[in-house]
Amino acid sequence: MTTELKELDPADWERWYRCLNTAFAGEVELAEQRALWRDLTEHKRSLGAWDDGQVVGTLSAFSFRMAVPGGAVLPTAGLTMVGVLPTHRRRGLLTAMIRRHLEEVREGGEPLAALTASEAAIYGRFGYGAAAGRVRADIDTRRVRLPEPAGAEADGLRLRLVDSVAALPETEKVYARQVERRPGMLERLPGWERLETVAGGVGAGSVGQLCVVAERDGAAVGYARYGVSDADGTGTVRVRSLAADDGATELALWRFLFSIDLTSRVTFFDRPVDDAWQYAVNDVRGCGIQLRDNLYLRPVELGAALAARRYAAPVDVVLEVADPFCPWNEGRWRLSGDRAGAVCERTTDPAELALSVREVGAAYLGGTSLTGLARAGRVRELRAGALAPATTAFGWDVAPWLPHGF
Numbered sequence: 116m117t118t119e120l121k122e123l124d125p126a127d128w129e130r131w132y133r134c135l136n137t138a139f140a141g142e143v144e145l146a147e148q149r150a151l152w153r154d155l156t157e158h159k160r161s162l163g164a165w166d167d168g169q170v171v172g173t174l175s176a177f178s179f180r181m182a183v184p185g186g187a188v189l190p191t192a193g194l195t196m197v198g199v200l201p202t203h204r205r206r207g208l209l210t211a212m213i214r215r216h217l218e219e220v221r222e223g224g225e226p227l228a229a230l231t232a233s234e235a236a237i238y239g240r241f242g243y244g245a246a247a248g249r250v251r252a253d254i255d256t257r258r259v260r261l262p263e264p265a266g267a268e269a270d271g272l273r274l275r276l277v278d279s280v281a282a283l284p285e286t287e288k289v290y291a292r293q294v295e296r297r298p299g300m301l302e303r304l305p306g307w308e309r310l311e312t313v314a315g316g317v318g319a320g321s322v323g324q325l326c327v328v329a330e331r332d333g334a335a336v337g338y339a340r341y342g343v344s345d346a347d348g349t350g351t352v353r354v355r356s357l358a359a360d361d362g363a364t365e366l367a368l369w370r371f372l373f374s375i376d377l378t379s380r381v382t383f384f385d386r387p388v389d390d391a392w393q394y395a396v397n398d399v400r401g402c403g404i405q406l407r408d409n410l411y412l413r414p415v416e417l418g419a420a421l422a423a424r425r426y427a428a429p430v431d432v433v434l435e436v437a438d439p440f441c442p443w444n445e446g447r448w449r450l451s452g453d454r455a456g457a458v459c460e461r462t463t464d465p466a467e468l469a470l471s472v473r474e475v476g477a478a479y480l481g482g483t484s485l486t487g488l489a490r491a492g493r494v495r496e497l498r499a500g501a502l503a504p505a506t507t508a509f510g511w512d513v514a515p516w517l518p519h520g521f
């Protein structure tokens with residue numbers, strides 16, 4: 116192949132991005148969205164595959180920091196903007212670009228790599244495991260009700276409609292407080308708060324964003340951003356984001372969204388699988404819930420990644436890990452840890468569980484069961500009795516969730 120991989124020159128961004136759009140079958144996006152992605156592109160982390168003066172392949176990465184179980188926030192390479200022109204597919208271009216990407220991630224000292232996939236079948240071969248799902252819902256609010264708050268839990272809570280952009284300094288503080296509480300959440304990089312307000316942006320569904328802020332004692336303790344379409348009595352409330360410091364505030368915001376005049380539906384497509392509203396509604400079957408894979412995770416420095424999270428129960432287990440794509444991770448690791456800390460080191464002791472790095476990635480944030488993976492033939496228990504305690508330890512109190520696509 117004569118194709119050459121090169122770092123993206125900012126002057127080439129338009130043609131580079133056009134190649135990406137063409138690979139995605141020419142999907143149309145709003146000018147405001149395009150400008151956002153242009154501004155957020157990290158050129159030094161972007162690759163173009165060039166053939167005879169034409170960009171034929173693209174790949175980029177964002178320098179995220181992701182919360183892991185126990186509250187640590189780890190440098191995480193967010194793989195993004197991957198595309199290969201239809202004329203150049205299935206010749207190994209993606210494989211070559213990802214190989215280079217993961218080597219650079221390792222050199223840069225990021226223990227984790229993450230992505231959201233256009234198709235679920237693409238990235239397992241490169242060691243990315245499905246680590247967190249997302250809930251979509253289409254709720255018939257004429258049928259589905261949220262109960263009124265019991266007792267004094269919502270006392271002192273005031274909801275205020277505010278200008279969505281002007282509210283960002285306040286709402287971003289609320290967002291920041293949520294990050295370490297939920298594995299998979301991303302610290303906000305400069306400029307990424309625009310996702311909250313950009314027209315038709317990631318996680319959108321409607322333009323004309325409205326913002327409601329929940330306050331207690333004059334301070335913001337929660338917010339929701341949403342839009343309303345076809346408000347003719349059967350209109351739809353499209354929720355873009357919702358965050359709250361506590362359950363009472365969270366339910367008060369959902370109650371508000373469920374009861375907007377001239378609407379009869381609430382929709383969203385990206386909420387945590389353990390979101391509280393599902394357990395509070397009177398009729399969960401009227402909520403049109405769909406579960407989908409979302410965040411894919413890959414340990415790039417396996418030992419550092421496993422040592423950085425906390426474990427729900429004490430664990431002491433020897434893992435035999437296969438990682439043909441990043442062979443520096445291959446081999447036997449002893450993982451010992453609990454809720455206070457963890458150590459993960461190479462060992463020559465007999466292995467107790469055998470799995471590939473993809474299964475470690477899937478289980479890493481606590482959202483995928485090692486026992487479930489074992490029943491699917493993807494984890495092998497080499498010492499009887501090793502699997503159950505490891506499964507419990509890898510779990511976590513809060514389901515992992517990626518707050519937005521990228």
Ligand SMILES: CC(=O)SCCNC(=O)CCNC(=O)[C@H](O)C(C)(C)COP(=O)(O)OP(=O)(O)OC[C@H]1O[C@@H](n2cnc3c(N)ncnc32)[C@H](O)[C@@H]1OP(=O)(O)O
Nearest residue numbers: 138195196197198199204205206207208209210230233236
């Ligand atoms: C993180 C993100 O950005 S997700 C976005 C991914 N991009 C898209 O979906 C845009 C449309 N698709 C494309 O641009 C291309 O088809 C890509 C990027 C998905 C694949 O690029 P290619 O250069 O063809 O991949 P490459 O030739 O390296 O294939 C590697 C392997 O993956 C397999 N593969 C590639 N694409 C797919 C797919 N869509 N579904 C299943 N398997 C696939 C290939 O068959 C090959 O398998 P093999 O190793 O067993 O032979």
